[in-house]
Amino acid sequence: MRQFTAIVNPTAGGSAGAAALLRVARPLREAGASLETEYSRSLAHAQDLARQAGERGRVVLAVGGDGIAGGIGGALSGTGALFGLVPAGRGNDFARALGLPADPAELARVLLHHAPRPVDTIEVESAGHPRTVVLGSVYAGVDALANRHANHARLLRGAASYYLGGLRAVATWRAATYRVTVDGEEHAHRGYTVVAANSAYYGSGRMIAPGARVDDGLLDVVLIRAAPRRLFFTLMNELRTGGHIDRPEVRVLRGREIAVAADREIPCGADGEVDAVLPVTARVLPGALSMLC
Structure with missing residues (x-):
């Protein structure tokens, strides 16, 4: 029987993280699994807690959004520790790419019984920031500015904060x-923008790179060319389905190492959290993380 250490981000949706964990904890414990809970004071603290739990042979669960998922997943990349997600953030884009069920009982069954799956991670080096490892995508341009606006939104959550952040960013870009x-x-x-994507999704369910796969050893590089603002707003709407990639203003490349x-x-x-500036280099680390999904 697996032993779990859940690391909760108290700032991801207020009490949403604790509530999400409670719903999954019951079926885990009823099945006889051991579950301990740690509350992080910061992303760095969450990463330290994750490494310590992994060294003790426990399955590490990141409870929160894409920021804590990417931070903890990056910290465990290459260590061999088992990693799982309890989605409880605004975007939950990496959980969406993994196809994790929303129902707590079904998610518990995944965590208890599914075999680990090796997934890729992304090593990132950017100006003014130390090397880091993330999970979903690295992006440079109007979307990074939109994400900054969304992170500072106080009255809106989820897709609405990203959409309005995008409107504000495009208006001045x-x-x-x-x-x-x-x-x-x-x-x-x-x-x-330029997006180096390991996952198909970013920005709370927007399918920026429909062809991206988390286990193919490649990054999909999506380039959106200059276009009239009204057309870009149309492209933003098409991100919901991935239809934007058929437009001539969008180009998709693939590779293992991307410098921008x-x-x-x-x-x-990157993953909704890293706030840096260009230049940046992103390289894929194939199969570096063992995930329950």
Whole structure:
């Protein structure tokens, strides 16, 4: 029987994390599993707790949103520790990519009985930030600015905060000139954003990279070129289905290592949390994380 250590992010939706864990804890304990709970004071503290639990042979559960999932998953990348998610944040995009069930009893069955699955992680190096490892995607441009606005939204949650953050970002954005290097080949790009995606989803359910797979050893690189603002708003709506990739303003590349620079200071984010600026380098770490999904 697996032994679990759940690490709760108290700031992910207020009490939502604790409530989500309670709903899953009951079927876990009824099945005879051991479950201990740790409350993190910060992302760094959550990562330390995760490493300690993994070293004791426990399954580490990240309870919260994509930020704590990416932070803890990154900390466990390459360690061999088993990792699981109890989604309780605004976006839950990596949980969506893994197909995790929303029903607590079904999620408990996954955590108790499913075999571990190796998934890829992303090693990230950016200006002014130490090396880090994340799970879902790295993005540089108007979406990073939108994410910054969403994170500071006090009255809105979930998809609404991301959508309004996007409107605010697009209204003030001017196209940037990027240098995008994929596996050593340089590509000129002028536009709104560059996204290196391990997961199909970002921004609370938006399917930025429909072809991305978490276990294929590659990153899908999505480039959205300069376009009239009204067309970009249309593209934003098409992100719900992934239909944007059929437009001529969108280009998709694939590779193992991506470097992105620009002609001015451009914000850069990852998994909804890393707030940095270009240049950035992202490289895939194939099968580096053992997940229950």
